[in-house]
Amino acid sequence: MALARIELPHDARRGELVEVRIVIQHPMETGFRRAPQGERVPRNAIHSLVCRYRGAEVFRATLSTGIAANPFLRFFLRATQSGDLDFWWLDDDEVQGAAQTHLVVSP
Amino acid sequence: MRRRDFIGSLAALAVSPHVSTTDPLIWSFTRGMPVLPGRVTLEVPALAENGHSVAMTVRVDSPMTPSEHVRAVHLIAEKNPVRDMAVFYLGAQCPRAEVSSRIRLNGSQRIVAIAELSDGSFWSDAAYIEVREAACTDGG
């Protein structure tokens, strides 16, 4: 299970803009690199990522090898109520990853 | 190609200095619609120390309301072996059309950001990034 680090503001108020930042541990292997013995390291990058806030999709991305290793994403959502933020992603090897955190929203 | 599409793409060429709308990659999501320069701001350093990781922020000037918002932002590299870098899907619920990430560049090149709006129009920005090579070979 890939590690991820999600950063959210500590105090969000209802209706406010919330900046979401996530870093995911993943090599985003391009398929062009060569291992020390000379053989090609096969391509394996996260290609699909979805973020849901209280069950509703707030961000989706199709990624490719042009995104740097250990991918970083920063986007915005609007705070409504306290609830879970769920990230899900899938890579070329068909390995799924997930990360979750809780957004606290004061009225 | 039908005559209508052909004329469309000629017109598109005239107003799309950032991209060639007959480029199959661009065509795959614009279907020949003109890509107008503007409303999109691509923020990248002019000089990147290392091509493995370059900070990128893309912003689109949009009110982000149900009737007027950004559907998606496409990020394309000119010279990477795989040119499509990312597509960020935003939608009406997204309060601000701004996404940051870190990109990987195979040498100095231009990258283009194309935003698809809810009214079906396409807007773009482009930037050239000079990528430095390492002084010493690493070898792992």
Add this chain to the structure above:
Amino acid sequence: MKKYLVLAALIACTAQAQNHSGLEFASEEIRRLQASDAENPGMLWVDQGAKLFAQKCASCHVSMKGVATRYPAVEDGRIVTLEAKVRHKEAFAYESDELLALTAYIANQSRGMPIKVSPPAEKLDAGRKAYYQRRGQMNLACAHCHEQNWGKRLGAETLSQGQPNGYPAYRLEWQKMGSIERRIRACMFGLHAELPAYGSDAMLELELFLAARASGLPIETPAVRR
């Protein structure tokens, strides 16, 4: 004797005053990355290390604060690195994510604290000799770049002093976290010299010398480097 001591102290002071972290030679982008725990990819390994520490080490060890400032250390006449210490219970492979995570976590617990490595003087002889020894096809010693020419340009890069205070570090060139031993090997590769094996005497001697040389520099783990 007193004059010698005063002179040695003066040199030591100025030498320490002249210690510069690799961060000072890094680009704005790298400095920005290192300063942000939210964006620094190295923190992924620190997080993993915290989890592993709780699972495997917390039953015996409580706080790791300050520990990393004292390594490499000399114990029973042998040079011992932080990696070697971590491997005492479970022999994680060198450069494995687990070993990197644990050493990154432990070093991160000492972030901001100055390196305090001062072994018996004779223990530094071998490492010092290695540091000033020409090697490889390039026929250069570490000192040629990192002592005589730091601050100057080599290609498009600015030479650093080759300080170890940020390691394990996230190196853009590796696209992942790596240890100081990996970095030393990478440097040797650049010289087209023979690469010392992980955990070998040659490696340990050099590491001890580098740490003693770096005394006073704050630990920055997880540093971001090019």
